[in-house]
Amino acid sequence: MQDLQNQQRPITIHIGDENLNYREVIIHDHTPTGQQIALAAGFKPDDEAIVLMLLPAGLEDVSPNEGVGAVLDGQRFIVASSDRTYNFTVDGVRLPWLRSTITGEIIRKLADVPSDKRLLLEREDEADLEISNGAVVDLDAPGTERFITRPGIWKLNVQGTILDIHFPSISVRDALVLAGLDPNGNWLIFLKVEGQEKRALQMSDVIDLTTPGIEKLRLTPADVSNGESASTPLRQFDILPADASYLDAMGHRWETRFEPITGSEPRRWLVIQDYVLPEGYTSEKVQLALDIPAAYPIAQIDMFYLLPSVALCSGMPIPNVQVTAVIGGQTFQGWSRHRPWNPASDSIATQMSMVDGCLHKEVGK
Structure with a gap:
């Protein structure tokens, strides 16, 4: 019963x-x-x-x-x-799926891959490809895609210290502690990912180490002073609120200046103080200037300018830096670097991303 x-x-x-x-x-x-x-x-x-x-x-x-x-x-x-179904294997176990594509996150869940293991796609003639949670894999390609798991070791450069981390994510605070830095210090913290503009982080933020292209976590003291009282930044013209918010969020000390030109409208300069250069240049910090057209953002921001002029520590020449511009009586070194411009999506932030990429490219980083 x-x-x-x-x-x-x-x-x-x-x-x-x-x-x-x-x-x-x-x-x-x-x-x-x-x-x-x-x-x-x-x-x-x-x-x-x-x-x-x-x-x-x-x-x-x-x-x-x-x-x-x-x-x-x-x-x-x-x-x-x-x-139809599409087959793949994880550590030799065959699994069917009902779509022609699948993400790394779904593979991990279906195969119960723990977070402290790496997920790799086996490849015949090249190194196995690490699959991040957001990566999308095509299961409709010829043959069966074979995934393997390995004990996880993710590397993170924290202010020049290379950490070996055994979990795919880490908080900024824990990363600083492992690198021997004081997490209670007054830091400006930035994450650099290849192909992206650097991103400001807070101490409580968590870094996904499976993100392709993670390069380094860079710290700058937020209260650096030369012993003089802080002066009010010069703001001779306004920039867009979104641009001002971006510069402030990145921790930049910036000002806007008019530079008179005889018989013409003055040039409008955005000048960023104490801009930190990648290792490999003859200066650690510079003033960085952008020429902001009056019609920006319809008109393009082109090139960028540095003071003092810099060279490579290796002695190799830097191409196309012969142009100069005088700002406030000082001669800035112009870098002739150009790119397509879309007024709907480009801004001071995307120009700064280009600047960062160009500066890293010259030192091979």
């Missing part, structure tokens, strides 16, 4: 979509078929739906007429509209 009552008791299963968002569904058949699971998920009998059942050892593709055996409360299924 007890067994009969158990067989008649409704069962709660969890049905997820391709993003592994699960919801509870009630079924009454304790040994449902794949089609019954699809119907319970809201699909019609003539819909093309793939049903995957999550097992302790991986995933199983359940065909419409195939029974899944005795189902217990809490059993998880993934159901989505698709006409």
Whole structure:
């Protein structure tokens, strides 16, 4: 009698979509078929739906007429509209998927890869490719994509100290402690990622070390002083509020100046004090100036200018730095660097990103 009552008791299963968002569904058949699971998920009998059942050892593709055996409360299924599955392996275990692409995050969840392990895509003729959570892998390519896991060691350069970190993320505070720096200091903190503008961080922020192109965490004391009382920055013209917010968030000391030109409108200069250069130049800090057209942002910001003039410590020449500009009676070194300009998306922030990239390129960083 007890067994009969158990067989008649409704069962709660969890049905997820391709993003592994699960919801509870009630079924009454304790040994449902794949089609019954699809119907319970809201699909019609003539819909093309793939049903995957999550097992302790991986995933199983359940065909419409195939029974899944005795189902217990809490059993998880993934159901989505698709006409076929795509196979991949993780550490030799075959897993089916119902889309032609899959993210690193989904692979980790399906294969239960712990966060302290690296996920790599095996490649024949080149080094295995590390797959970050946000990376998208094409499963429709010829052959079966094979993933492997390895003990995780992620490197982070913190103010010149290279840390070996065994977890894929770390808080800024913990990174400073590991590097032997005082996390209670008054720091301006920036994260540099290849191909991106440097990003200001707070002590409580968490760094995702699986992000491709992470280069370094750079710190600058926020209260550097030359012993003189701080002067009010010169602001002879206004810049856009978004630009001012960006410069302030990056910790820059900046001012705006008019430079008179005989018989013409004055040039408008944005000057950033104590701009820190990458290692490899004859100066550690410079004044950095941008020529801001009156019609900006419709008109393009072009080139950038440094004071004092800099050279490479290696003695190698820097190309196209012969142009000069006089600002406030001082001669700045002009760097002729040009790029396409889109008024809808470009700004002082994107120009600063170009500046940073050009300066790093010359020293091979």
